Amino acid sequence: ASFLPPAPRRRRRVACAAMSAEAAPGVEPAEAEPVAAALAEMVEEAAVWCAVHGLVVGDRADPRSGMVPGVGLVHAPFSLLPARFPTSFWKQACELAPIFNELVDRVSLDGEFLQAALSRTKQVDAFTARLLDIHEKMMAINKKEDIRLGLHRSDYMLDSETNSLLQIELNTISSSFPGLGSLVSELHRTLLKQYGKVLGLDSKMIPRNWAATQFAEALGRAWAEYNNDSAVVLMVVQPEERNMYDQYWLVNHLKESYGVTTIRKTLAQVEAEGEVLTDGTLVIDGRTVAVVYYRAGYAPTDYPSEAEWRARLMMEQSSAVKCPSISYHLVGTKKIQQELAKPNVLERFLDNKEDIAKLRKSFAGLWSLDNEEIVKAAIEKPDLFVLKPQREGGGNNIYGHDLRDMLIKLQKEQGESLAAYILMQRIFPKASLTPLVRGGDCFEDLTISELGIYGAYLRNKDKVVLNNQCGYLMRTKVSSSNEGGVAAGFAVLDSVILT
Ligand SMILES: Nc1ncnc2c1ncn2[C@@H]1O[C@H](COP(=O)(O)OP(=O)(O)O)[C@@H](O)[C@H]1O
Ligand SMILES: N[C@H](CCC(=O)N[C@@H](CS)C(=O)NCCC(=O)O)C(=O)O
Numbered sequence: 001a002s003f004l005p006p007a008p009r010r011r012r013r014v015a016c017a018a019m020s021a022e023a024a025p026g027v028e029p030a031e032a033e034p035v036a037a038a039l040a041e042m043v044e045e046a047a048v049w050c051a052v053h054g055l056v057v058g059d060r061a062d063p064r065s066g067m068v069p070g071v072g073l074v075h076a077p078f079s080l081l082p083a084r085f086p087t088s089f090w091k092q093a094c095e096l097a098p099i100f101n102e103l104v105d106r107v108s109l110d111g112e113f114l115q116a117a118l119s120r121t122k123q124v125d126a127f128t129a130r131l132l133d134i135h136e137k138m139m140a141i142n143k144k145e146d147i148r149l150g151l152h153r154s155d156y157m158l159d160s161e162t163n164s165l166l167q168i169e170l171n172t173i174s175s176s177f178p179g180l181g182s183l184v185s186e187l188h189r190t191l192l193k194q195y196g197k198v199l200g201l202d203s204k205m206i207p208r209n210w211a212a213t214q215f216a217e218a219l220g221r222a223w224a225e226y227n228n229d230s231a232v233v234l235m236v237v238q239p240e241e242r243n244m245y246d247q248y249w250l251v252n253h254l255k256e257s258y259g260v261t262t263i264r265k266t267l268a269q270v271e272a273e274g275e276v277l278t279d280g281t282l283v284i285d286g287r288t289v290a291v292v293y294y295r296a297g298y299a300p301t302d303y304p305s306e307a308e309w310r311a312r313l314m315m316e317q318s319s320a321v322k323c324p325s326i327s328y329h330l331v332g333t334k335k336i337q338q339e340l341a342k343p344n345v346l347e348r349f350l351d352n353k354e355d356i357a358k359l360r361k362s363f364a365g366l367w368s369l370d371n372e373e374i375v376k377a378a379i380e381k382p383d384l385f386v387l388k389p390q391r392e393g394g395g396n397n398i399y400g401h402d403l404r405d406m407l408i409k410l411q412k413e414q415g416e417s418l419a420a421y422i423l424m425q426r427i428f429p430k431a432s433l434t435p436l437v438r439g440g441d442c443f444e445d446l447t448i449s450e451l452g453i454y455g456a457y458l459r460n461k462d463k464v465v466l467n468n469q470c471g472y473l474m475r476t477k478v479s480s481s482n483e484g485g486v487a488a489g490f491a492v493l494d495s496v497i498l499t
């Protein structure tokens with residue numbers, strides 16, 4: 001993943017000073033001059049704020065930036081102004097978090113459902129098949145996870161066609177940016193405290209964002225439930241990680257607020273340095289592990305050899321709290337997202353009718369490729385759909401002509417490979433003009449945004465220790481880009497100002 005902007009596009013590269021008043025609504029053209037001056041000042045102040053507050057990422061230009069902490073930093077790409085978001089939809093998104101948390105936990109306990117729903121995908125998607133193998137092994141030894149920790153992020157877009165808040169996906173593994181996302185909210189509050197008047201924006205309308213502290217709290221509480229004071233939290237990371245500072249925010253909060261030590265290891269290091277004792281204790285490099293927190297392991301590229309799969313299995317077999325467990329990981333696949341959207345399926349897992357209705361209201365159209373009518377419609381109008389493999393981490397979806405060509409190809413094959421994908425209704429958020437700041441430069445561009453709501457769930461046997469909405473992440477990308485993804489270099493970090 002790179003944090004450099006994609007290849008320069010033909011878009012207008014204008015300093016924000018010349019930016020039209022459109023970017024700050026409700027400002028009369030006559031006042032455009034002060035607005036432009038304010039925005040120009042803000043770019044520099046914001047970049048300084050990033051540097052002094054750790055809103056930073058590794059700079060791809062420096063080959064060591066993903067390996068050596070403190071080397072090759074650049075401010076995280078961000079939007080200079082927060083994205084306007086209607087309060088009603090904000091409340092709806094926040095309200096869904098504890099319900100999705102509960103749903104994940106309930107579905108994770110139904111091993112047969114997971115195996116059955118993914119059984120055809122298993123035939124054609126080697127990566128998902130490996131995850132299912134581990135899950136099957138745990139079912140075979142009747143492995144129980146008494147302590148269960150989920151640190152999720154449910155992503156939404158506001159569909160302008162239907163004026164509704166629709167879920168893009170539910171991430172149950174490596175939900176990134178709790179650290180940097182919460183910082184952007186503080187950046188925008190600081191900027192609007194000083195410039196809000198001339199821009200006509202009120203800093204108090206930016207919701208406080210405690211994602212980092214609340215995720216650290218959930219990790220700290222899970223560590224406490226494991227009840228071994230000398231144990232550590234193990235963060236499983238990629239060998240090269242330019243987003244390490246987002247992760248270190250959690251490490252620091254854990255240390256400072258809970259006195260908990262975190263060790264960072266790659267899957268290969270876990271395999272080389274780890275073992276599971278006869279009583280199930282996971283020991284890495286001589287340290288007992290209370291909680292395994294995955295910030296890697298969600299993509300095939302994380303498993304370049306059998307060593308990494310041995311590491312994943314070893315951790316799963318241990319008594320350490322996994323975040324996520326293999327079951328939680330599987331619940332977050334796009335195939336399960338599509339299966340849960342089928343009629344009468346939510347009723348298998350949740351009792352409260354109102355909660356079920358609230359979840360359903362947030363579901364976009366989701367179909368398997370067995371639905372010939374939908375496949376036909378998608379071939380006719382490919383731009384109204386998104387074709388998704390069972391992958392996480394951005395850059396994997398198929399759109400437009402490629403979607404049509406792929407569907408025609410899959411139809412001809414009529415093989416099992418249909419089960420490797422799901423079809424989803426394409427959501428069309430309203431685009432707005434936004435000042436984006438990358439590498440110290442401010443661009444003005446037409447953008448759309450995606451709101452991620454973090455949720456933390458901690459359970460120990462029958463006791464629900466916590467089930468909270470924990471702050472948010474707003475990602476804003478140029479509307480011409482199909483994919484999102486900050487790490488992938490398409491989107492910038494943003495925050496929300498309620499309207
Ligand atoms: N139904 C959809 N409508 C519009 N854009 C979508 C839709 N689904 C995904 N996207 C875009 O693709 C990006 C990646 O899709 P997502 O399902 O989140 O996959 P990943 O797990 O790789 O993040 C999203 O951040 C969003 O920008
Ligand atoms: N480098 C890894 C990145 C981990 C990662 O890609 N996580 C997925 C969910 S699986 C995700 O949250 N994607 C949204 C963030 C984006 O837009 O880039 C990390 O930070 O630990």
Ligand SMILES: [Mg+2]
Nearest residue numbers: 155169393394
């Ligand atoms: Mg996503």
